[in-house]
Amino acid sequence: MNILEKLNSIKSQEMTAKENVENYIKVIEEKNEEINAFIDLNKEQAIAKAEEIDAKIANGEEVGALAGLVFGIKANINVEDFIISAASKTLEDYIGSYDATVVKKIKEADGIIIGINNMDEFAAGSSCETSYYGKVDNPAAPGRIPGGSSGGSAAAVAADMCDISICSDTGGSIRNPASHCGVVGFKPTYGGVSRQGLLDLSMSLDQIGPVARDVEGVALALDTIVGYDPTECTTLKLDDFDFMGAVAEGKEDKPLAGMKIATCAEFRDVTDDNINAIIDEAVAKFEELGAEIVEVNFKYIDLCLPTYYLINYVEFFSATRKYDGRKYGSRIETVCGDEVLRRIKMGSYISQQEFSGKYYKRALQARTLIRNEVKSMLEGVDLVVGPTVPKLPHKLGEELEPMEMYAYDVLTVIANLAGIPAGSIPAGDVDGIPVGLQIQAKPEDDLKIIKAFSAFENAK
Numbered sequence: 219m220n221i222l223e224k225l226n227s228i229k230s231q232e233m234t235a236k237e238n239v240e241n242y243i244k245v246i247e248e249k250n251e252e253i254n255a256f257i258d259l260n261k262e263q264a265i266a267k268a269e270e271i272d273a274k275i276a277n278g279e280e281v282g283a284l285a286g287l288v289f290g291i292k293a294n295i296n297v298e299d300f301i302i303s304a305a306s307k308t309l310e311d312y313i314g315s316y317d318a319t320v321v322k323k324i325k326e327a328d329g330i331i332i333g334i335n336n337m338d339e340f341a342a343g344s345s346c347e348t349s350y351y352g353k354v355d356n357p358a359a360p361g362r363i364p365g366g367s368s369g370g371s372a373a374a375v376a377a378d379m380c381d382i383s384i385c386s387d388t389g390g391s392i393r394n395p396a397s398h399c400g401v402v403g404f405k406p407t408y409g410g411v412s413r414q415g416l417l418d419l420s421m422s423l424d425q426i427g428p429v430a431r432d433v434e435g436v437a438l439a440l441d442t443i444v445g446y447d448p449t450e451c452t453t454l455k456l457d458d459f460d461f462m463g464a465v466a467e468g469k470e471d472k473p474l475a476g477m478k479i480a481t482c483a484e485f486r487d488v489t490d491d492n493i494n495a496i497i498d499e500a501v502a503k504f505e506e507l508g509a510e511i512v513e514v515n516f517k518y519i520d521l522c523l524p525t526y527y528l529i530n531y532v533e534f535f536s537a538t539r540k541y542d543g544r545k546y547g548s549r550i551e552t553v554c555g556d557e558v559l560r561r562i563k564m565g566s567y568i569s570q571q572e573f574s575g576k577y578y579k580r581a582l583q584a585r586t587l588i589r590n591e592v593k594s595m596l597e598g599v600d601l602v603v604g605p606t607v608p609k610l611p612h613k614l615g616e617e618l619e620p621m622e623m624y625a626y627d628v629l630t631v632i633a634n635l636a637g638i639p640a641g642s643i644p645a646g647d648v649d650g651i652p653v654g655l656q657i658q659a660k661p662e663d664d665l666k667i668i669k670a671f672s673a674f675e676n677a678k
């Protein structure tokens with residue numbers, strides 16, 4: 219049963235919301251100890267909420283667009299009465315005192331929040347190995363990293379512990395774990411979804427989005443969470459976007475006719491051969507679906523990681539100054555892990571007055587160059603496709619140097635630096651290890667990606 223069929227069967231009382239919750243609780247009880255995808259749960263509250271929804275349906279009352287669907291929320295997004303630790307010891311006792319805008323919207327649409335997903339500490343990572351609550355296993359490739367930083371979110375969805383997870387993406391944190399765990403993840407245009415209530419990693423790059431097992435799950439969530447928020451000044455007025463409409467368009471005959479889809483040589487050059495082979499097959503499928511395939515170039519690929527990490531260090535350093543142990547939590551420097559400490563130290567160093575011209579200003583200049591290059595890459599084409607991650611997930615326990623870890627992000631940080639929408643969809647596997655395909659588009663062309671994803675999924 220796909221997610222839409224489930225939603226309809228809950229609304230028509232063939233299945234109850236309570237059954238949906240209880241099924242997931244069973245899986246969580248069976249598997250979570252091993253996978254470690256959830257770090258806080260409230261089963262009783264979820265069942266009570268499900269009963270409320272079932273009663274409304276039985277009484278013929280109107281229910282919301284997500285009625286009875288079960289959600290996980292990443293540990294850096296505020297949910298009232300759950301521990302919102304960002305997977306750090308710093309905030310281990312911090313209980314969410316309000317609902318983030320996205321959470322409010324999900325609750326209003328009758329989505330059920332069952333728990334909080336594990337992640338890399340403060341979302342600073344690509345492997346989910348840095349959580350204070352322990353590593354996350356990859357349900358699709360056991361013994362390997364699930365990717366990060368939203369590894370708990372993608373693993374929870376891949377292991378059938380919830381319908382949808384809501385998480386954040388600063389440099390790939392939705393798309394990278396979606397790729398490694400064989401699920402669908404989407405980062406909207408910067409400003410598409412309100413960040414109010416998100417503990418920021420790097421605020422000029424952070425964006426909230428969904429992970430689900432199919433494109434419909436992602437689209438359903440987006441229809442609820444995308445839109446203007448008067449309390450968050452960077453949000454755009456994309457309220458009339460119809461993501462489910464785009465899914466339906468993707469199921470028509472030759473759905474991609476008239477679309478120009480580009481591949482990019484520089485993306486291929488940094489990627490492992492066995493991953494490129496899978497992407498090539500997918501591109502052939504896009505052509506069968508009616509798209510015209512063209513080639514584009516992106517000349518600043520080498521500039522992306524240094525630019526991204528410099529900006530990330532500086533903005534993260536500034537974001538962490540509130541964790542001084544006075545207002546909430548412990549003083550971050552005294553309890554955090556190595557990667558978070560590295561970023562704070564580097565950020566503090568770079569932020570010094572005398573260095574600002576040397577590093578941060580240059581990073582901002584490089585960002586402008588990258589943005590312009592992205593703009594010209596996308597000019598005249600509808601979409602750019604390629605791999606989401608250039609290499610396969612390593613085995614848990616393997617030690618990587620920081621630069622090796624950062625190398626996972628080379629293809630995902632581009633969308634954050636440019637503020638464009640990007641998503642990842644399963645495209646195949648290498649010896650059972652999932653490989654994701656990434657699609658990027660112009661700002662506010664989110665629906666085109668969803669339409670192409672729907673067409674691709676439907677053609678499988």
Ligand code: GLN
Binds near residue numbers: 387627
């Ligand atoms: N891996 C990247 C980093 O460590 C991206 C993280 C993210 O998107 N939150 O910064």
